[in-house]
Amino acid sequence: MNKKIQALALERIYRLFELAELNLKTHPARSKRYIQMARKIGTRTNTRIPDELKPCYCKKCNAFLKKGVNAEHEKEGTILIVKCLECGAEKKTGRKNKA
Numbered sequence: 001m002n003k004k005i006q007a008l009a010l011e012r013i014y015r016l017f018e019l020a021e022l023n024l025k026t027h028p029a030r031s032k033r034y035i036q037m038a039r040k041i042g043t044r045t046n047t048r049i050p051d052e053l054k055p056c057y058c059k060k061c062n063a064f065l066k067k068g069v070n071a072e073h074e075k076e077g078t079i080l081i082v083k084c085l086e087c088g089a090e091k092k093t094g095r096k097n098k099a
């Protein structure tokens with residue numbers, strides 16, 4: 001239905017994640033706001049956060065998660081466990097092994 005709106009929303013979500021990464025070290029609070037905004041756009045426009053971005057943010061505190069900086073990645077079979085080192089929340093993202 002709203003393909004156009006969703007395409008635009010997706011573009012903005014990617015952009016906001018980019019900004020969140022850029023501001024992660026210099027402006028952590030701002031970085032979190034970008035993630036918050038991206039998620040809001042997602043819910044408002046019924047756009048799902050792309051799978052590739054799912055390990056990149058914390059559901060609980062909205063931090064942009066970067067492996068080795070404020071996140072730990074752990075693999076359990078095909079499932080990736082991402083731990084936010086800011087609030088301690090863990091999330092599992094299922095990643096099916098496709099050849």
Ligand SMILES: [Zn+2]
Nearest residue numbers: 058061084087
């Ligand atoms: Zn967190």
